[in-house]
Amino acid sequence: MKTPINGNDLLAIGFAEGTILGIALKINRGRNGFTREQMIDHYKAILENPENYIDDKIFGKLAIALIEKANEKPEDFIQLNQNPDAFSAYGLDHIEQGAINQMKVAMQLPVTVAGALMPDAHQGYGLPIGGVLATKNAIIPYGVGVDIGCRMALSVYDIPEDFYFENEAKFKRELVAHTKFGAGHGFHGQYKSDHSVLENPDFETNSFVKNLKDKAWSQLGSSGGGNHFVEFGILEFAKDDAVLNIPKGKYVALLTHSGSRGFGATVAGHYTKLAKDVCKLPDVAKNLAYLDMSSSLGQEYWIAMNLAGDYASACHEIIHNKMEKALGATVLAKVENHHNFAWKEIWNGEEVIVHRKGATPAGKGVMGIIPGSMTAPGFLVRGKGEENAINSASHGAGRQMSRTQAIKTITKNEMQSILKDHGVTLIGAGLDEAPMAYKDINMVMASQEDLVDVVAKFTPKMVRMADDGSRED
Template identity: 70%
Template sequence: MKTLQITGQDLLAIGYTEGRALGKAMNIANKNIAEEDKGKLMALLTKVLQEPESYVLHEVLSPIARALGAGKPDPNDIIPIKEIGDDYVIYGADHIEEGARKQMATAMRLPVTVAGALMPDAHQGYGLPIGGVLATKNAIIPYGVGVDIGCRMALSVFDITEDFFLQNQAKFKRELIAQTNFGAGGGFKGKDKAEHALLDSADFNITSFIKDMHSKAAKQLGSSGGGNHFVEWGIIEFAEADEALNMPAGKYVALLTHSGSRGFGATIAGHYTRIAKNLCKLPQGAQDLAYLDMNSEAGQEYWLAMNLAGDYASACHDVIHRKLTAAIGGQVLARVENHHNFAWKEMWNGEEVIVHRKGATPAGKGVMGIIPGSMTAPGFLVRGKGAEQSLNSASHGAGRQMSRTAATKNITKAEMSAILKANDVTLIGAGLDEAPMAYKDINKVMAGQTDLVDVVAKFKPKMVRMADDGSRED
């Protein structure tokens, strides 16, 4: 139980002055460093005050150092960007907000940018917009990948009929609750912790920073976090047989999951974004697009860490699908998985580039993917067409049309209950920030990318679980 309390008077006594730095120091001290006794903590805060540059990259104390003026670039160190950004293609332009366009336009001005595209579900984010695809030459942008590294979709199609699901909904609901774990900081303890070969990977020894997160990764393996992450049962319909998947036409029960690399990936993203901003000093307005040279030690470290986080996200889905398959029974007829919030080495105009897909689905020719709607709107199993203009990409979902804050303020519980009832969907958890009305019309989004993907099957959600608290954590 924390009893420590640092006051403004304490900080003034050691040399802080009234202002932003004092407020940051007091807030951080009282919320994040509970294990320190007051004497040690005051000594630490004194060191930050005296040597702020030494703490610019500190996991917890960097906001204080920056408020004290540390890390501000010398004008001579700022990397110039192009006066006019390169052209890029926009899909579904009628439904994309100005903020996302402006962010993409800034990304196209980077000296390392070679191509870009904006998907029809795009909306404003941090650095690269959600739904932004950016190809760079020998450089990787941590905020071009995103905070939830390797976030993905996974679909299992069972030899179970729709009638069986409707007649046994109580069992499907019971197991959905029993076998999944949601919420900020969520995870498993003791005998409930999952086992997976990934936890034995030597890649966890890449750096001491990564190694120190192993225990947290083990605890959260197989959990889903918060935000828009979900585990849901639904009915998938193949209007025609699909030879590649060996799926006959018909309706089948399916399990669809959406989640990423949890706290493991988020910590990697924050750590390497701070390093990128310290090494790559871009002009105001472009700073969240700070990049790492792929030939640098930091660039190679991030690349390896990003790939490990992606593998970890995949392991989380594997655990969830194995547990629910064992609980429900039935044979898995087909399994499809794809990820976004990632960077790939690909060929573009005869040269190797780094393609960032932040909230965008890989859609190379013949590549399978899943594009979900909302908790009441259909999702789509798709096959990529390999459209070069889109950098072989498509949308990763419907995309938000309303911020979380706006959704909470403008949507009532009664309205949310009504739309769930109208679509015959059972919801477990979720806040108003995830209400279906907060998302774009998935049918309009799909209409904006007919050149990018072919629809193979249509998925209708029937029973959805999300974080009970509507948590923002990914």
């Protein structure tokens, strides 16, 4: 089979978007001895008479799924609200239609109270990345996301800008020595870190969570793959900040972005599957399957999610502590915020569950960090508490190119050239994380002036990321 059959080929002969299309494509990926034309003929025949294929070794699962689908009745599913409330959106002209469509579906859930779309939004699984959704007594695992508790952390040092440029080799040595990247990668033996999070009794919640503790320990203090990074940069305060007690000026700072590693990803996958078993939604909304907060499963996930958040925070704390000691620096201020999480908050006088999947908490006075790309500035911000945005802001610039598209269209020379132009030293990272793959951070910030005030501007100077093409993010 020279040219693989893709989803568009199957849609053209009568398959519909959804689970069945996935089953059909999976069959096509296996070595089954049929030519492309023979496979297409079989697909057509199964659509017309699935009962003829029930006992077929290759196509039996697809045939059974088609028959079950044909016998489904609307009453078998939780009904979506056909007249949902509108959601707020910021920078709508720069948000892809797929993300907007996903948000529209999320607003149709019977448990939805309110929604908002941030200017860095793009399509994800279930809730779009950059989507904020408030629900009544329900938690959506894919509304939180795969990398539970992913976060930003910033340490501002008492080191002037000039010292960095005079000692770049030292900063590079410490960055390489005290960070570890790559999906699945961790530490072993004497190199493992210790942290009080490992003593959290929530690891004893059930056997599933308990069995993840060793993996969590081995990866404690590491950063994973995808868009996770540890970087040095120059943080500029245009004026004195009384809250942080930092005078106007430029300071060397450490900025980190990573989450709960394999622990959080495994929790997300496990409870999403369970949610889909107990919450039967139509295909268009199946990745938004939710758990009732009053149920034992809902409580289990809530505890595991919060534990993953604490674990992600511990990973950052270890990295920042190592770097502070290695540099012999004094930390003037630390700021940390997370996304890919759910919070209990009061909305219009009632308690709701606010899911921020790739969105920064921005309640009044709440500090946050919104990064750009490896060459674009990031911003230390203070929330304005905008209710229409459900007290949220973007979590970054947001992708304008998929990883696959970036790898196909951006050359190494182009990436090296833009790094050189911006005076950025890069350790690791693939073309999928090239600056050109991201939206213009200045446009994103301009779209959310009602949501946050800028406190300081961070300019990246030395960036380390995973260089193995791993996708944890």
